[in-house]
Amino acid sequence: MSGNLTKASETSRRPPGWGRAAAAVFFLAPGLTALIVLAIVPMILMLTYMFFPRGRFGGVVYEFTLENFARLNDPLYLGVIGDSLVIAGLVTLIALLIGYPTAYAIAQLPPRWKTIALVAIMLPFWTNFLIRIYAWIVLLSGPGLVNDALTGLGLVDEPLELLYNEGTIVLGLVYGYLSLMILPIYSAVEKLDPRLREASANLGASPFRTFLSVTLPLTLPSALIGAVLVFVPSFGNYVVPELLGGGKAIMVGNMIRDQFLKARDWPFGATLALVMIVFTFVLLIAQAVASRRVRNA
Amino acid sequence: MTLLSIEGVSRKFGDVVALSDVTLDIKAGEFFALLGPSGCGKTTLLRILAGFEWPDRGNVRLDGADLLRQPPHRRPVNLMFQSYALFPHMTVAKNVAYGLEREGLPRAEIKTRVGEVLEKVGLDTMAGRRPAQLSGGQQQRVALARAIVKRPRMLLLDEPLSALDKKVRAEMQLELKRLQHEVGITFVVVTHDQEEAMSLADRIAVMDNGLIEQVDAPIALYDRPRTRFVADFIGANNLFTGTVTAGGFEVPGLGPLPCKTDLPNGIAVLAVRPERVRLGDPGRGAADGTVVDVSFFGGISHIAVDVPGHDRKVLVATQGSARIAPGAAVGLFWNPDDAVLVPA
Numbered sequence: 001m002s003g004n005l006t007k008a009s010e011t012s013r014r015p016p017g018w019g020r021a022a023a024a025v026f027f028l029a030p031g032l033t034a035l036i037v038l039a040i041v042p043m044i045l046m047l048t049y050m051f052f053p054r055g056r057f058g059g060v061v062y063e064f065t066l067e068n069f070a071r072l073n074d075p076l077y078l079g080v081i082g083d084s085l086v087i088a089g090l091v092t093l094i095a096l097l098i099g100y101p102t103a104y105a106i107a108q109l110p111p112r113w114k115t116i117a118l119v120a121i122m123l124p125f126w127t128n129f130l131i132r133i134y135a136w137i138v139l140l141s142g143p144g145l146v147n148d149a150l151t152g153l154g155l156v157d158e159p160l161e162l163l164y165n166e167g168t169i170v171l172g173l174v175y176g177y178l179s180l181m182i183l184p185i186y187s188a189v190e191k192l193d194p195r196l197r198e199a200s201a202n203l204g205a206s207p208f209r210t211f212l213s214v215t216l217p218l219t220l221p222s223a224l225i226g227a228v229l230v231f232v233p234s235f236g237n238y239v240v241p242e243l244l245g246g247g248k249a250i251m252v253g254n255m256i257r258d259q260f261l262k263a264r265d266w267p268f269g270a271t272l273a274l275v276m277i278v279f280t281f282v283l284l285i286a287q288a289v290a291s292r293r294v295r296n297a
Numbered sequence: 298m299t300l301l302s303i304e305g306v307s308r309k310f311g312d313v314v315a316l317s318d319v320t321l322d323i324k325a326g327e328f329f330a331l332l333g334p335s336g337c338g339k340t341t342l343l344r345i346l347a348g349f350e351w352p353d354r355g356n357v358r359l360d361g362a363d364l365l366r367q368p369p370h371r372r373p374v375n376l377m378f379q380s381y382a383l384f385p386h387m388t389v390a391k392n393v394a395y396g397l398e399r400e401g402l403p404r405a406e407i408k409t410r411v412g413e414v415l416e417k418v419g420l421d422t423m424a425g426r427r428p429a430q431l432s433g434g435q436q437q438r439v440a441l442a443r444a445i446v447k448r449p450r451m452l453l454l455d456e457p458l459s460a461l462d463k464k465v466r467a468e469m470q471l472e473l474k475r476l477q478h479e480v481g482i483t484f485v486v487v488t489h490d491q492e493e494a495m496s497l498a499d500r501i502a503v504m505d506n507g508l509i510e511q512v513d514a515p516i517a518l519y520d521r522p523r524t525r526f527v528a529d530f531i532g533a534n535n536l537f538t539g540t541v542t543a544g545g546f547e548v549p550g551l552g553p554l555p556c557k558t559d560l561p562n563g564i565a566v567l568a569v570r571p572e573r574v575r576l577g578d579p580g581r582g583a584a585d586g587t588v589v590d591v592s593f594f595g596g597i598s599h600i601a602v603d604v605p606g607h608d609r610k611v612l613v614a615t616q617g618s619a620r621i622a623p624g625a626a627v628g629l630f631w632n633p634d635d636a637v638l639v640p641a
Binding site: 193195196198199200201202203204205206207209213214217218294 | 349369371372374376378383384395400443
């Protein structure tokens with residue numbers, strides 16, 4: 001058997017593996033080039049700014065310093081980072097609590113309705129994110145639809161302050177990223193062999209027990225993926241806090257934006273960006289570890 | 298003693314009739330088989346017993362109690378799935394312990410019983426492994442262990458051996474029979490494999506198109522089929538369609554054929570097993586023909602005989618090698634007692 005293989009490769013003109021390598025280079029080159037030139041190089045350039053002070057009128061002075069990192073240790077910045085973590089965490093938790101049952105329910109629908117439900121989930125993506133967030137302002141503002149309904153029903157006497165607080169930010173982020181939680185969980189529940197649930201029932205497990213012991217552990221890795229997909233863009237988001245949070249710099253995304261565009265302090269902005277990237281990486285590693293732990297529990 | 302009685306159970310899926318007025322009694326301690334081609338309704342019946350499917354009409358009683366009223370997780374019936382349906386995230390021991398944990402038994406007892414049953418199926422050394430790390434045959438044993446550890450009143454097996462290769466299958470057949478004797482549980486096996494049903498079961502119900510064709514012991518089913526479907530489905534058979542008259546059984550084109558007529562006059566089918574047909578000199582037997590093919594299978598040989606006026610080749614089985622060559626003119630002989638007449 002191995003003798004035949006050696007003979008075959010000897011008779012071919014090129015050494016074995018060469019064609020495959022050539023194909024890999026050929027197919028990977030466009031994507032890798034775009035990634036390196038458009039994302040990785042600019043990011044590295046930007047991150048090198050961390051080690052330089054800002055110039056008096058913006059820009060960068062090329063003298064090595066670690067001052068930017070020292071500035072991080074300021075209760076103001078730490079507070080914003082902390083708040084962002086709390087908000088993103090809350091958004092992720094709420095998205096999980098809403099998304100899991102939704103995904104589960106969709107997976108039980110007859111095939112026709114499944115498609116309809118999935119399209120309904122994806123549909124908002126065809127509208128610009130900004131416009132959808134503006135729509136919330138229209139809904140929640142003082143004379144908006146929600147307040148009209150509440151006062152009209154006599155539930156409140158005067159319009160509520162629904163906009164421009166942290167709750168509104170959480171609402172906007174959950175709204176924006178909920179589908180990123182639903183889709184991976186849906187695909188996991190959908191793929192789950194229905195016979196596993198039948199086997200569990202057959203062995204005497206109540207429907208709830210079956211959910212806890214069979215369905216949940218087998219779909220948890222996908223829920224963790226959903227959690228990361230929701231947490232990461234929520235943590236770094238600045239559109240939602242800007243529009244629904246009233247423009248106060250209460251999340252890291254806004255703070256980074258302010259450093260770059262308002263304070264014209266690119267080096268410190270780069271430092272804050274690094275903090276975000278580090279958090280994201282830590283999170284991705286944690287998710288990978290947790291998934292493996294669940295699978296081998 | 299009757300353990301399970303199925304009375305007039307019917308089930309339709311849209312326009313497709315899966316079960317049509319099925320009535321069956323299964324005795325306690327029996328090894329019972331539901332045999333039929335795919336789509337005959339046998340799996341639907343099994344799923345009704347397990348509680349994953351409900352009949353449109355009819356009753357199912359287990360020990361006299363209405364089984365259909367109980368939700369699946371309260372039924373004293375365990376099912377071994379065709380695909381095994383082992384929990385991929387649990388070890389072998391955890392899979393087997395799952396059903397006992399649901400009963401709320403003390404940990405020590407669970408551990409003992411899991412150990413015992415794993416030993417019984419020869420997997421005590423695999424307790425810490427996951428299903429994905431086992432071979433097909435081993436997974437099948439885990440599925441079996443998981444089902445019998447609960448000591449159910451009745452064990453349902455859905456095509457239990459279909460995923461195994463031929464040699465392992467033969468071993469597992471013996472194993473299943475041995476286990477059934479040992480644990481004394483009533484086994485109901487669903488299969489499309491007649492050899493499996495014949496070798497395992499005390500009684501077999503042959504099903505087709507949602508109907509029970511015949512319920513009998515394997516030998517009776519083979520020797521005395523009562524419908525055309527059973528005669529054709531079980532084993533190899535030579536079938537002749539003809540008419541029963543006062544003078545006997547007559548086939549158009551062949552004339553009268555030897556058999557004992559116990560059917561009323563009308564159209565009927567005569568079934569003669571290949572091993573009941575003997576070859577002799579032409580002119581004196583039931584029919585004459587020409588040998589067209591001889592195949593040697595080791596223990597037996599099959600001889601195909603072309604009989605003018607009959608569209609199917611008549612199959613003759615003989616012990617050892619056949620001392621006859623294609624082209625030979627032969628006469629076909631059989632005992633009237635060995636030919637079975639069934640309604641067309």
